[in-house]
Amino acid sequence: MAKRKTILFVCGTGVATSTVVNATVTEEMKKRGLTFDALQAKATEVPSLVDGVDFIVSTTPISASVTKPVIKGLAFLTGIGKDAVLDDIAARLTATT
């Protein structure tokens, strides 16, 4: 059993598109029987929050200085390529390391 992971959802304001992405990912992972802790923030807050999270799902570009994995959340806004991104997130949530 993998350790419960924390996902940081990021967008420009931390209130609009990251809310949609957070809700969609939570719902889709629930269907797959996967749970996680969610944090939500604006892009400028990422450096102060990143230490406590396993990976980031962001709708805006993230500073290259951030060393945690960043998954693009754009697919959850456009609907294009959503399943592949969900598979990627599911794989990261179930990874044992």
Next chain:
Amino acid sequence: MAIGLMDVLEPQAVLLGVQAATSEQVIRMLAERLHALGYVRSTFADAVMERERTLPTGLPLELEENVAVPHTDPEHVIKAGVALATLSTPVAFASIDDPEETLSVGTVFLLAIDDKDRQIDVLQQVIATIQNPAMRDRLKRATTTDDIKMLFGPLGES
């Protein structure tokens, strides 16, 4: 209590078949309506434009005409509201995914969000509409606010 899109989509801030030359014109036109109707502070339009310059909101739908969802921080918002413009000819917005990339945009949802937990359904409805080809098409063809009500109201689910 959660609220839906029709609860916050302001009929007087729905502009259909608008003519505009730039994204800024569209944003300012819609922001002015929201401001006059008491939804946002006088700082809202400038804040949205500033944010658009650094973190743009054009959504690349891989279509000839894409959709943009300009918005800004809650501090510029008095109460939640959504303004909508469909454009007679598209304007250029930069892409949310890559600010260097320009998208041709034919529909603009200007979002005034003050509490993400209360407005989650609104945001999801906007995004669901954008993702649905039939809804996008009906939105572009709407000529009256009644068409819009039909689209987003209880009868617009199908």
